[in-house]
Amino acid sequence: MLTIKILGIGCARCKKLELLTRQVVDQMKIQAEIIKVTEYLDIMAYRIMSTPGLVIDEKVVSAGRIPSSDEVAAFITQAQKVSSF
Amino acid sequence: MLAAGVVLWLLAYNLIQPLANWIAYSLLGLSSTSRLGEAVAFFLYDVPKILLLLSGMVFLISIVRTFFSPERTRALLGGKHEGVGNIIAATLGIVTPFCSCSAVPLFIGFVEAGIPLGVTFSFLVAAPMINEVAVILLFGLFGWKVAGLYIVSGLVVAIAAGYVIGKLKMERYVADFVWKVHRQANIGQERLTWTDRVERAWQSVKEIVGKVWLYVVIGIAIGAGIHGFVPEDALASILGKGAWWSVPLAVLIGVPLYSNAAGIVPIVGALIEKGASVGTSLAFMMAVIGLSLPEAVILKRVLKMPLLITFFGVIAVAIMLIGYMFNWIL
Numbered sequence: 401m402l403t404i405k406i407l408g409i410g411c412a413r414c415k416k417l418e419l420l421t422r423q424v425v426d427q428m429k430i431q432a433e434i435i436k437v438t439e440y441l442d443i444m445a446y447r448i449m450s451t452p453g454l455v456i457d458e459k460v461v462s463a464g465r466i467p468s469s470d471e472v473a474a475f476i477t478q479a480q481k482v483s484s485f
Numbered sequence: 486m487l488a489a490g491v492v493l494w495l496l497a498y499n500l501i502q503p504l505a506n507w508i509a510y511s512l513l514g515l516s517s518t519s520r521l522g523e524a525v526a527f528f529l530y531d532v533p534k535i536l537l538l539l540s541g542m543v544f545l546i547s548i549v550r551t552f553f554s555p556e557r558t559r560a561l562l563g564g565k566h567e568g569v570g571n572i573i574a575a576t577l578g579i580v581t582p583f584c585s586c587s588a589v590p591l592f593i594g595f596v597e598a599g600i601p602l603g604v605t606f607s608f609l610v611a612a613p614m615i616n617e618v619a620v621i622l623l624f625g626l627f628g629w630k631v632a633g634l635y636i637v638s639g640l641v642v643a644i645a646a647g648y649v650i651g652k653l654k655m656e657r658y659v660a661d662f663v664w665k666v667h668r669q670a671n672i673g674q675e676r677l678t679w680t681d682r683v684e685r686a687w688q689s690v691k692e693i694v695g696k697v698w699l700y701v702v703i704g705i706a707i708g709a710g711i712h713g714f715v716p717e718d719a720l721a722s723i724l725g726k727g728a729w730w731s732v733p734l735a736v737l738i739g740v741p742l743y744s745n746a747a748g749i750v751p752i753v754g755a756l757i758e759k760g761a762s763v764g765t766s767l768a769f770m771m772a773v774i775g776l777s778l779p780e781a782v783i784l785k786r787v788l789k790m791p792l793l794i795t796f797f798g799v800i801a802v803a804i805m806l807i808g809y810m811f812n813w814i815l
Contacts, residue, residue, distance in 0.1 A: 408586065409586055409589075409783070411584075411585075411586040413584060413586065414586070440589055440590070440593075440662075440786055440787075441662055441666075443590060444590060444593055444666050447594075448590055449554075449555035449556060449559070449587070449590050449591045449594035450554075450555050450582065450583070450584065450587035450590060450591060451584070451586050451587050451590060452586075464554070464555065464582055464584075464587060465582070465685070465688075466688075466692065468684075468688060
């Protein structure tokens with residue numbers, strides 16, 4: 401099962417990213433755990449310099465912007481390929 | 486596809502004025518010399534004009550921004566000393582994509598890469614203040630000179646404030662945990678094709694215009710009202726050049742206020758028209774857009790109180806000085 405983390409302190413953009421991610425996950429009908437990371441120390445562990453950040457299975461796939469649903473779907477598909485090794 | 490978009494945009498842009506006049510004066514039958522007629526024509530002309538300008542210019546600026554990132558800016562600033570560093574940091578603040586919730590990760594990223602505190606602050610002042618929506622609105626409503634003035638003032642405030650704070654050597658007032666974050670390896674730059682860039686720029690347009698259009702409409706409506714109904718020079722006594730205390734007052738009111746640039750600019754413009762002086766209005770705008778309570782709350786997580794107060798204080802003073810200067814020379 402994929403672990404997806406949304407990094408952000410909780411501003412409107414971070415919430416939008418979370419909503420978008422949940423929608424894509426539902427549409428793709430896959431199993432994924434979605435976690436929100438809101439403490440700076442935890443966010444900084446991923447070495448990003450702008451929020452919101454999107455992390456799938458501990459890999460940062462996007463930072464500082466809200467990717468389109470197609471992009472999120474592509475990230476997830478990519479992550480699934482990697483995790484099935 | 487892009488070419489079609491450009492053509493449509495140019496067509497729409499050139500049709501607005503005649504269309505606005507036609508609706509206000511022919512369709513609605515308002516007199517072109519009446520206050521209501523003037524206010525309505527102003528509104529009908531400026532709203533689509535500003536929205537079109539916003540879409541077009543946000544698109545262009547976003548393309549430029551795809552060439553920059555906080556990581557790249559950090560690399561560009563590495564090793565630069567204060568002075569030069571402040572100037573480069575402030576300039577990069579304009580083109581690097583930035584949202585105020587990213588202020589903290591960015592601050593931490595800069596600081597533990599060894600960028601001097603003052604230089605980091607120059608960036609942190611310029612980025613939110615010289616925001617594209619404010620500049621585009623100023624350009625669209627008042628012309629390139631005013632927009633240029635705003636950009637230059639913002640840069641001066643950012644460079645000066647950052648330099649001064651750097652000289653105060655307040656490193657010990659940065660929150661302790663920041664120094665514990667280990668040096669980051671430089672994450673590789675994404676490779677973007679032109680199609681990617683256009684796609685991202687378009688996303689930016691949708692996001693920004695979508696967020697801001699209502700404020701533009703409301704701001705212009707209020708501005709139109711002031712334009713049409715408030716007598717000339719009504720505000721000269723309280724906000725005009727003569728009142729020396731109008732600049733500090735404007736800044737003091739502006740600092741805690743948090744407004745979308747889109748809403749504030751048209752209103753301030755109308756006020757200037759009615760006698761508020763340019764320097765005071767500019768100072769007010771910079772105080773509102775550049776400093777805010779939400780930003781203070783965010784920065785409190787990485788800056789201890791003395792430094793946070795110094796940060797806001799130095800910026801406020803710099804803005805006031807700019808306000809006085811423009812009241813004096815214009």
